[in-house]
Amino acid sequence: KQEVTQIPAALSVPEGENLVLNCSFTDSAIYNLQWFRQDPGKGLTSLLLIQSSQREQTSGRLNASLDKSSGRSTLYIAASQPGDSATYLCAPDAGGTSYGKLTFGQGTILTVHP
Amino acid sequence: EPEVTQTPSHQVTQMGQEVILRCVPISNHLYFYWYRQILGQKVEFLVSFYNNEISEKSEIFDDQFSVERPDGSNFTLKIRSTKLEDSAMYFCATRQATYNEQFFGPGTRLTVL
Numbered sequence: 001k002q003e004v005t006q007i008p009a010a011l012s013v014p015e016g017e018n019l020v021l022n023c024s025f026t027d028s029a030i031y032n033l034q035w036f037r038q039d040p041g042k043g044l045t046s047l048l049l050i051q052s053s054q055r056e057q058t059s060g061r062l063n064a065s066l067d068k069s070s071g072r073s074t075l076y077i078a079a080s081q082p083g084d085s086a087t088y089l090c091a092p093d094a095g096g097t098s099y100g101k102l103t104f105g106q107g108t109i110l111t112v113h114p
Numbered sequence: 115e116p117e118v119t120q121t122p123s124h125q126v127t128q129m130g131q132e133v134i135l136r137c138v139p140i141s142n143h144l145y146f147y148w149y150r151q152i153l154g155q156k157v158e159f160l161v162s163f164y165n166n167e168i169s170e171k172s173e174i175f176d177d178q179f180s181v182e183r184p185d186g187s188n189f190t191l192k193i194r195s196t197k198l199e200d201s202a203m204y205f206c207a208t209r210q211a212t213y214n215e216q217f218f219g220p221g222t223r224l225t226v227l
Contacts, residue, residue: 034215042220043205044157049215089157100145100209101170102216104157 002027004105006090012111019077021108023090028071031095034102035064035075037086044089048075052095080112116140118219120206126225130195135222137189137206145209146189147216148181150174150202157205163189196226 003026013019023033032051036044050057050066050073057064061078073090087109091102119138127133139146148160162169163181171179180192189208193200203223207216 032213036218044207044218046215046217051213091157099169099212100147100162100164100216101159101172102147102149102157102207103159106156 002092002094002103004090004092004103006088006105006108008108009106010109010111012113013080014113015081017080017112019080019110021075021077021088021090021110023073023075023105025071025073025090025092025103027092027094028068029095030068030092031099033064033066033073033090033092035062035073036089036091038089038107039086047088077110080110082112082114085110085112118206118208118217120204120219120222122222123220124223124225126227127196129198129226133193133196133224135191135193135204135206135224137191137208137219138187139189139206139208140210140217141187143208143210143217145169145212145216146181146183147207147209148191149205149207149218151205151221152202160191160204193224196224198226200224201226 007022035047048057048064063076066073087107089107091104094101121136146163151157161171178194203221205221206219209216
């Protein structure tokens with residue numbers, strides 16, 4: 001059974017800092033991995049999708065890396081802004097007969113102060 | 115930009131009642147999912163649906179749950195006899211193809227009294 005852990009659980013930083021959010025998963029046989037943000041009481045917004053064959057994926061100030069063999073993914077946020085404040089979730093996709101089944105971590109709660 | 119929509123946004127029901135949660139997927143998306151998130155807990159997979167049949171379901175998705183696409187556009191989740199522990203936010207998600215990302219709807223908050 002896939003288990004996903006995200007570190008740190010919470011992060012509070014001043015505006016402008018570069019951030020690193022970590023995600024680890026126990027079953028490395030994944031098809032891809034998605035990063036989401038969730039604002040309080042809201043749905044999940046997809047940020048990035050990394051295919052299992054990729055090492056990195058970039059979107060604006062966000063960069064996600066994937067080391068499938070070691071079961072790790074990292075989300076880098078450059079020049080953080082108060083609007084980045086949210087919970088960040090990673091979710092590997094099982095693939096195979098369980099394709100499409102995302103397993104979520106508890107998330108990293110990010111607060112960026114002006 | 116196309117988006118997944120869900121109705122209602124909030125549903126309050128009495129224990130033992132049936133509820134139907136509705137989702138309108140992004141048109142041309144072929145894969146559909148339901149997830150739930152109990153307050154303060156992780157988002158959990160419930161069921162995946164493709165080509166008018168269930169592809170996979172979790173242990174949470176017992177006989178009290180069912181899904182269908184009644185009219186080829188809406189995607190519904192039915193809970194036949196709600197329990198207190200069914201109180202959660204329910205998210206619908208859809209995907210265009212096997213290599214694409216999943217897009218989530220805003221969720222339906224279900225409160226069982």
